[in-house]
Amino acid sequence: MSDTVPPRESMEFDVVVVGAGPAGLSAAIRLKQINAELSVCVVEKGGEVGAHILSGCVLEPRAMTELLPDADIGAIEFSAKAGEDRFLFLTETGSHRMPTPPQMNNHGNFVVSLGNVVRFLGAKAEELGVEIYPGFAAAELLVEEGRVAGIATGDMGIGKDGQPTAQYQRGMELRATYTVFAEGCRGSLGKQLMSRFGLRDGVDPQTYGIGIKELWEVPAEHHNPGMVMHTIGWPLDTKTYGGSFLYHLGGNLMAYGFVIGLDYENPYLSPFEEMQRFKTHKAIRPYFEGAKRISYGARALNEGGFQSIPRLAFPGGVLVGCEAGFLNVPKIKGTHTAMKSGMLAAEAIAEALSGSRPATLDAFPEKVRASWLWPELQAVRNIRPGFAKFGMWGGLINAAFETYVTRGKSPWTLRNHADNTALKPARDATPIAYPKPDGALTFDRLSSVFISNTNHEENQPAHLTLLDPAKAISVNWAEYRSPETRYCPAGVYEIVGAEAGDPKLQINAQNCVHCKTCDIKDPTQNINWVVPEGAGGPAYPGGM
Structure with a gap:
């Protein structure tokens, strides 16, 4: 970029929150509840609050009730009180009803659009008095004398050549005594913080899944508000962790999603294609009869649990929510834990601001350990890694043992391993033949991305970069036959020229739905995801 770039303007706050998700907004609300005089700013890369929020979602109301005792969750648009739980095991030709695991009992919970819950929290x-700035991406850490002093939003109007265009606008510095990082799973600034401050030292690697979701409008006669159904088994093999959810919200809406653990081995596996062919099962197809698909999205989710939680506090800031990895995997819920972590961070920050203002908020992790959040995650710590270690059948036996025999108090802790190390070379794997989409029940990637309302300013530097471009062919293509062309649910990565013996990787960054899977699963961690211009990416509607 030119050396004549003007200096950034700056704004000062007591607290800056990065990310207007459940954790970040809960932190902001709790701060103002404790001390209305505090200046609190929330910066959000989505074009509006909720635009980038994607989840199932069944909400356990515990944290919401603590934060806003008078909140009527059932009044949030498209919410429905959870009703019947169904848990199925699928084979290729059949289905078997199974007992619902106790962690998945949803009595008293709500089927919600998490995007609408977030919009409610934002209001x-x-x-x-919280200041919320949507459409501004937190692109840079401000670190001074070893302490985080806030963030800078990304410059707007930078061309592909790295030079300012006629639409150029310099980013802003948002400075604060304390900064709360609530970017969600695999946050780009969070990744930098973990490296700079060694926050992952001494803990297991984080592990992840990819969740791909469709929103369907179903005929009223087929709609069962509050129905919650999960499946395991087909179309996945017994070595691959994953399953589906079907949730009936209000407003004749059905949320369908498919989750696959990113520790899968076969480089030919396509999570998107598995998600599509699942709908063709004879026990599942009837749920989609007469229905219309109206939206689509994808997002990575944390699966590491208790043993993968990093150090939460560092000079000048804290990690909350999925930034830190508070998802309860066996419960298939993380909103209540994210909200609680944000509330606890707010309490620690408020105490610090009224007292000695220590550089590092050691009180925050202490509050986490003293809350209901810590034992909840500790009790289920061995269930997800049990599936990685023992496969599906062994994992189910281990989960039953942990749940009913040791009740989460086993004297051992199973370990997690980094997902990018799990892929087999293509020569040792079996290619998978997926059926072609029919355009009514099953679809292709590009038509799916279209209904995610994804949009990026085309003339901007790519937000998906290769640390070593040569590895795209020398490693990914040569060893694994370019798995990024299959694990990306948005058609961002393509190999061109292979038929002529000159393969090259083409990156269609404008398709990116910000799922972060490429940043996680790439075998050599060669793909680096950073924030694009503010407001870029998907624009999920209410209901998603």
Whole structure:
């Protein structure tokens, strides 16, 4: 970029929150509840609050009730009180009803659009005086004398050549005594923080899944508000962790999603294609009869649990929510834990601001360990890694043992391993033949991305980069036959020229739905995801 770039303007706050998700907004609300005089700013890369929020979602109301005792969750648009739980095991030709695991009992919970829950929290935050700035991506850490002093938003109007265009606008510095990082799973600044401050030292690697979701409008006669159904088994093999969810919200809406653990081995596996062919099963197809697909999205999710939680506090800031990895995998819920972590961070920050203002908020992890959040995650710590270690059948036996025999108090802790190390070379794997989409029940990637409302300014530097471009062919193509062309649910990565014996990787960054899977699963960690211009990416509607 030119050396004549003007200096950034800056704004000062007591607290800056990065990310307007459940954790970040809960932190902002709790701060203002404790001390209305605090200046609190939330910066959000989505074009509006909720635009980038994607989840199932069945909400356990515990944290919401603590934060906003008078909140009527059932009044949030498309919410429905959870009703019947169904848990199925599928074979290729059949289905078997199984007992619902106790962690998945949803009595008292709500089937919700998490995007709408976040919009509700955003409105509550603004009522309390929180300043929310959607459409501004937190692109840079401000670190001074070893302490985080806030963040800078990304410059707008930078061309592909790295030079300012006629639409150029310099980013802003948002400075604060304390910064709360709530970017969600695999946050780009969070990744930098973990490296700079050694936050992952001494803990297991984080492990992840990819969740791909469709929103369907179903005929009223087929709609069962509050129905919650999960499946395991087909189309996945017994070595691959994953399964589906079907949730009936209000408004004749059905959320369908498929989750696959990113520790899968076969480089030919396509999570998107598995998600599509699942719908063709004879026990599942009837749920989609007469229905219309209206939206699509994808997002990585944390699966490491208790043993993969990093150090939460560092000079000038804290990690909350999925930034830190608080998802309860066996429960298939992380909103209540994310919200609770944000509330606890707010309490620690408020105490610090009214007291000695220590550089590192050691009180925050202490509050986490003293809350209901810590034992909840500790009790289920061995269930997800049990599937990685023993496969599906062994994993189910291990889960039953942990649940009913040791009740989460086993004297051992199973370890997690980094997902990018799990792929087999293509020569040792079996290619998978997927059926072609029919355009009514099953679809292709590009038509799916279209209904995610994904949009990026085309004339901007790519937000998906290769640390070593040569590895795209010398490693990914030569050893694994370019798995990024299959694990990306948006058609971002293509190999061109292979038929002529000159393969090259083409990156269609404009398709990116910000799932972060490539940043996680790439075998040599060669793909680096950073934030694009603010407001870029998907724009999920209410209901997603």
